[in-house]
Amino acid sequence: MVTRLGVNIDHVATLRQARSGHEPEPVAAGLMAQSAGAHGITVHLRADRRHIQERDIRLLREVLVVPLNVECAATVDALEAIIPLKPHWVTLVPETREELTTQGGLDAIFLQTSLKSVIRELRASDIHVSLFIDPQLDQVKMASRLEADAVEFNTGVYADLPLGADPSGELQRLKESARLAERVGLKVLAGHGLTLHNVGPVVAIPEITELNIGHSIVGRAVLVGLEAAVKEMLAAMNQGRA
Numbered sequence: 001m002v003t004r005l006g007v008n009i010d011h012v013a014t015l016r017q018a019r020s021g022h023e024p025e026p027v028a029a030g031l032m033a034q035s036a037g038a039h040g041i042t043v044h045l046r047a048d049r050r051h052i053q054e055r056d057i058r059l060l061r062e063v064l065v066v067p068l069n070v071e072c073a074a075t076v077d078a079l080e081a082i083i084p085l086k087p088h089w090v091t092l093v094p095e096t097r098e099e100l101t102t103q104g105g106l107d108a109i110f111l112q113t114s115l116k117s118v119i120r121e122l123r124a125s126d127i128h129v130s131l132f133i134d135p136q137l138d139q140v141k142m143a144s145r146l147e148a149d150a151v152e153f154n155t156g157v158y159a160d161l162p163l164g165a166d167p168s169g170e171l172q173r174l175k176e177s178a179r180l181a182e183r184v185g186l187k188v189l190a191g192h193g194l195t196l197h198n199v200g201p202v203v204a205i206p207e208i209t210e211l212n213i214g215h216s217i218v219g220r221a222v223l224v225g226l227e228a229a230v231k232e233m234l235a236a237m238n239q240g241r242a
């Protein structure tokens with residue numbers, strides 16, 4: 001079984017917004033990643049619109065043939081912006097204005113009341129819902145109780161371990177959480193901070209069927225081109241899975 005790769009193209013838009021202009025075009029990046037073998041495209045519509053804009057999502061939805069996944073905060077404003085754009089998936093993430101990137105997973109237990117209505121609204125609009133959570137059994141159980149379609153496990157803690165630190169504890173948490181998530185019928189994804197160098201042990205967890213990877217692919221793309229960067233990540237994933 002191949003582990004699917006969702007390419008997050010936010011940072012193509014970050015580069016465009018640096019000059020508030022037209023280049024580089026995230027829609028072109030989405031198409032290029034798709035033709036290089038990406039199984040899905042992910043973007044994060046942030047409240048401050050620091051990179052991806054509604055217009056990017058509208059155009060991506062129109063031109064892509066692979067599923068489009070939009071990450072957003074579980075807020076009324078985000079839903080009002082995203083539901084009319086009809087992405088295939090929405091991934092609910094915690095979001096604060098000060099952060100450079102998503103910090104940690106959602107606390108689905110603390111937020112259960114608000115998440116319940118957000119999930120219901122998205123599903124009523126024929127949009128599949130994934131919750132970005134830390135690899136903890138209680139969070140998985142709550143995601144299942146809230147009737148999410150999928151969970152995406154935060155690999156940020158694993159990815160940020162200092163050089164030489166033993167990753168086995170964090171990998172074990174990912175394995176146990178992935179096993180439970182699959183058992184209760186959730187689709188299982190993972191992502192955050194994954195690179196060519198650390199993706200192997202994550203892709204080797206059989207219950208994880210899809211990874212969302214952004215910064216390292218777009219960073220490599222600056223040096224080797226986007227198509228090559230996607231292909232080398234797919235190759236690293238195949239090797240890790242084997």
Ligand code: PXP
Nearest residue numbers: 102132191192193212213214215
């Ligand atoms: N998954 C989620 C939920 C995220 O918020 C992000 C970052 O936007 C990613 C995956 C991708 O993380 P990275 O850019 O570190 O690969």
